[in-house]
Amino acid sequence: xxxxxxxxxxxxxxxxxxxxxPEKLNDVxxxxxxxxxxxxxxxxxxxxxxxxxxxxxGQMVNDTRAEIEALLDETKTKMERAIxxxxxxxxxIDVTLPSRKNIIGHRHPNTIALEEVERIFVGMxxxxxxxxxxxxxxxxxxxxxxxxxxxxxxxxxxxYINKEIVLRTQTSPVQARVMEQGKLPIRMIAPGxxxxxxxxxxxxxxxxxxxxxxxxxxxxxxxxxxxxxEVFAKELFGPETKTKxxxxxxxxxEPSAEVxxxxxxxxxxxxxxxxxxxxxxxxxCGMVHxxxxxMCGIDPEEYTxxxxxxxxxxxxxxxxxxxxxxxLYENDIRFLNQF
Ligand code: DAH
Numbered sequence: 646x647x648x649x650x651x652x653x654x655x656x657x658x659x660x661x662x663x664x665x666x667p668e669k670l671n672d673v674x675x676x677x678x679x680x681x682x683x684x685x686x687x688x689x690x691x692x693x694x695x696x697x698x699x700x701x702x703g704q705m706v707n708d709t710r711a712e713i714e715a716l717l718d719e720t721k722t723k724m725e726r727a728i729x730x731x732x733x734x735x736x737x738i739d740v741t742l743p744s745r746k747n748i749i750g751h752r753h754p755n756t757i758a759l760e761e762v763e764r765i766f767v768g769m770x771x772x773x774x775x776x777x778x779x780x781x782x783x784x785x786x787x788x789x790x791x792x793x794x795x796x797x798x799x800x801x802x803x804x805y806i807n808k809e810i811v812l813r814t815q816t817s818p819v820q821a822r823v824m825e826q827g828k829l830p831i832r833m834i835a836p837g838x839x840x841x842x843x844x845x846x847x848x849x850x851x852x853x854x855x856x857x858x859x860x861x862x863x864x865x866x867x868x869x870x871x872x873x874x875e876v877f878a879k880e881l882f883g884p885e886t887k888t889k890x891x892x893x894x895x896x897x898x899e900p901s902a903e904v905x906x907x908x909x910x911x912x913x914x915x916x917x918x919x920x921x922x923x924x925x926x927x928x929x930c931g932m933v934h935x936x937x938x939x940m941c942g943i944d945p946e947e948y949t950x951x952x953x954x955x956x957x958x959x960x961x962x963x964x965x966x967x968x969x970x971x972x973l974y975e976n977d978i979r980f981l982n983q984f
Contacts, residue, residue, distance in 0.1 A: 646687075646694065646702055650709045653683050657713045661720050670721050677713055684710050754984045755854060755973060758961040759836055762856055765880045769873065771858070772833045776819035778840070782809050784818035788940050789897040804840050804851075812840035816857035817897060820933070820952055823859060824941035829948065830862035836957065847969045854957035859933070861943065861950035867900070867932055870951035874904055874930060881960070882909045889924060898931025898952055909963075918966075925963060928955040 660673045677683050687706055694702050752760075763773055776784075785791075786798055797803065797814060804812040819835035835857040843849040860869070871890060878886045887907040895901040905926050908919035915921040930953035935945035958970055965984060967973070972980050 647705065650687065650705055653677065653687070654709050654712060658716060661713075661716055664720065664724075667721060667724055670717055670724070673713075674717055678710060684713075751978075751981050752984070753973075753976075753981060754961045754965050754967070755957055757984060758964055759854070759856070759957055761881065761964075762877075762955070762957075762960065763834065763836070765877055766834045766858065769876070770832055774819060774823060774833050774835050775837055776813075776816065776822050776835055778813055778838050779806060780811060780813035780818050782811055784821050785811050785813050785815070788821040788937065789817050790934055790937055790940075791896045795896070800842070802842055804842055813837075814841050815839055815954060816855040817952070817954060819857050820859045820897070821937070821941050824861065824938070824943055827942060829943070830860075831950070832860050832862075834858045845971065847971065850958070850970055850974060853970075856955045856957055858930075858953040858955075859950065860952075861933065861938075861948055863948060865932075865949045865951060867951070870930060870932065870953070873951075874928070874953060878904070878906045878927070881964070882906055885909075885912065887913065890930075893929060893931075895929055895931055897934050897937045899934045901929065901931030904928050904930060904953075910966075927959065927963070928953050930954070 657673060657677045660676075661670065664670050664673065675682060679685065684706060688703075691699055691702065767773065782798075785803075786795070791797060803814050806812070816835050816837050816839060819837070823831055823833055823835070837854065837857075838852060839855050840852050843851050845851065860873070871888075875888050878888045885907075886909060889905040889907075890902040891905065893901045893903040903926055905924035907913040908916060908923050908925055910916050910918040911923065913923040915923045919925050930951065933950040933952050938945040938948065938950070958973055961967065961973065962970060
C-alpha cells in the first residue's frame with residue numbers, strides 16, 4: 646500500500662512540475678484528488694485492508710493528499726504570479742514618448758471673414774439674425790419693391806421651387822421678415838446662403854453668401870449710413886481705408902449707393918489688384934424705401950432706416966487675396982490650411 650501511494654505521489658509531482666498552464670494543474674487535481682480520482686480509489690479499497698492497519702493506511706492516504714494539494718496550490722500561485730508579471734512587462738507604457746498630434750479641423754476662409762464682419766457689427770450693437778434659404782417670392786421680391794417684370798425674376802436668374810417659392814436670390818428678404826415682427830428700433834445683420842442661376846467661373850457661383858444689414862429707428866439719415874459703413878470698412882481693411890459712395894439703383898432703397906473702398910494693396914494709387922482704378926467695390930446700400938417700410942407695417946413718417954448688402958465671398962477673396970472663387974468651394978485641405 647505504501648509503495649502504491651508513493652508511486653501515485655511521484656506521478657502527481659511529475660505531472661505538476663511538467664504543467665505549463667493553470668488548466669493543466671486543474672487536470673492533475675481532478676485526476677488524483679477528484680471524486681473519481683486515484684487517491685479516492687485507494688480510499689475505496691480500504692475494505693480490503695486489515696482492520697488494525699486501517700487508521701495507519703488512512704493517515705498515509707490523507708498525508709499524500711495533503712502533500713499533493715499543497716504542491717498544487719503553491720505551483721498555481723507561482724504560475725499566476727509569473728503570468729501577471731509577463732503581462733505587466735508586455736503592457737508597459739512609455740510615458741516619455743511624445744504625444745500623438747490630433748489633426749483638428751480648420752475654419753473656412755468664408756467663416757473667418759463672416760466672424761470678422763459679425764465681430765465688427767456686434768461691436769456696434771447689432772443683432773445677428775437668420776432667415777430661410779427657401780423663401781416666398783413675396784419676401785424675396787414683392788415686399789422689396791421688385792416688380793413682377795423685373796429681370797431678377799426671370800427663370801434665367803432665379804431658381805423656382807414653384808410659382809410662389811424660390812431659393813432666395815439675396816438676403817434682403819430677411820429685412821422684410823424682421824420689420825414685419827414690428828419690434829422697433831431694429832439694428833441687425835443677417836448672414837446666409839443665397840442662390841442664383843449663374844454659371845460657375847472665377848467670380849460666379851450658383852450658390853454664395855451675403856450679409857444683409859438693416860437699421861430702423863427715428864431720425865436715421867444717410868449720414869448714419871455713411872458713418873457706419875466707413876467704420877466697417879476701416880475695421881475690415883485697416884484704418885487708412887477710404888470709402889466712396891457712388892449713386893446706384895436698388896428697388897428697395899432710395900436713395901441707393903454702391904460703396905467702394907480705397908485699394909488696400911496700393912493705397913489708391915492703382916495696381917493689378919484694383920485693376921488700376923485705386924478703388925474696390927464692396928457692397929450695395931441705401932435708405933430703406935418708404936414703400937417697403939409701409940408694406941412691412943412701419944410708418945415712414947415716423948421711422949426711417951438704412952440697409953446694406955455685402956457679398957461674403959467677395960470679402961474673403963479680397964482679404965486673403967484669393968483670385969478664384971472656385972477655390973472656396975473645392976475644400977482642398979492644402980488650400981484651406983493656409984488661412
Ligand atoms: N440685395 C442686393 C443684391 O443682392 C444687395 C443690397 C443692396 C442689399 C442694397 C441691400 C441694399 O440691403 O440696401 O444685389
